[in-house]
Amino acid sequence: MQQDDIPRGYGSLAGDGVEHHDQVKTAVVNDGVSHRIACDRCGRGVELTIEWPEIIYMSQGQPPPNGQWEHNRQHGVFMPIVPCPACGDRVRIGITPDECNKLLKSGVHAGKITAPQIAGYVQRISR
Numbered sequence: 707m708q709q710d711d712i713p714r715g716y717g718s719l720a721g722d723g724v725e726h727h728d729q730v731k732t733a734v735v736n737d738g739v740s741h742r743i744a745c746d747r748c749g750r751g752v753e754l755t756i757e758w759p760e761i762i763y764m765s766q767g768q769p770p771p772n773g774q775w776e777h778n779r780q781h782g783v784f785m786p787i788v789p790c791p792a793c794g795d796r797v798r799i800g801i802t803p804d805e806c807n808k809l810l811k812s813g814v815h816a817g818k819i820t821a822p823q824i825a826g827y828v829q830r831i832s833r
């Protein structure tokens with residue numbers, strides 16, 4: 707995992723998560739956490755921003771209701787249904803609820819989302 711794109715202080719992003727894939731770079735942005743992934747098939751960089759509500763859903767072990775994610779029970783990860791713009795192959799990245807919790811912490815540290823906002827979403831999800 708390269709630290710280049712990660713703002714200082716958000717080292718938790720470099721935790722065990724996204725790096726089933728060794729070429730993922732993450733950065734906290736306003737809308738969520740952006741992931742830069744190299745396509746397994748053609749090597750082209752694909753930008754994927756996971757928005758805060760999506761991250762919150764997945765941190766609760768639920769796929770977001772927008773239909774952009776599927777739950778891979780075998781590996782216990784959520785995978786985006788996103789094609790590579792160059793070759794159309796599915797972007798291969800898996801994210802676990804645990805990782806989502808880490809991303810949320812990073813978001814709170816970065817001032818992009820607040821703990822009460824997260825709690826509000828969680829309440830709505832579990833209702």
Ligand SMILES: [Zn+2]
Binds near residue numbers: 748749750790793
């Ligand atoms: Zn590709």
